[in-house]
Amino acid sequence: EDQVTQSPEALRLQEGESSSLNCSYTVSGLRGLFWYRQDPGKGPEFLFTLYSAGEEKEKERLKATLTKKESFLHITAPKPEDSATYLCAVQAARSNYQLIWGAGTKLIIKP
């Protein structure tokens, strides 16, 4: 069964304290892995798409990496405005539209 597991469920960091969020997945053939950010009361906002193991994408303080079993979202020197829930989703090769979502990691950056 296709599955996405994110860890930790919640993460509290001090401003400037770098860390990583994990997304482990089991899927029959990976078409793509997506990272989204969701702020309270809002819809998910797209961050990155990764397609194959070894691929990396960067945007400001965020860097996403992908292996055959998991993806990491690295946050470097975070700021309070990076506080949000970060969602991971995978698209299996057999479907060109269905996404399987993790439950998310709630990130809190304290000033």
Next chain:
Amino acid sequence: NAGVMQNPRHLVRRRGQEARLRCSPVKGHSHVYWYRQLPEEGLKFMVYLQKENIIDESGMPKERFSAEFPKEGPSILRIQQVVRGDSAAYFCASSPKTQDNSPLHFGNGTRLTVT
């Protein structure tokens, strides 16, 4: 450019009433997806529609739930005879096409509370 617009933002219904949730996709997007989100859980796929067609409704309960995306106007998710278990946040997303992993653009959701 306006993003995905959902309304209402909050909807309160009593058990047995009907709930209608509306979604206007990004201008030019012809693919609409509805998702349901419960607290501390991942988004769950409900239905995928293109203009005037339901492509995949495998994630939507067969009873009480229906969805449409007419040629003109917004997409509608309709829940008849609501029950307390229908309380959740319902998100709509749109994309221009499906073939190249186009990222989804989400609205800010409708939070349905059934009393």
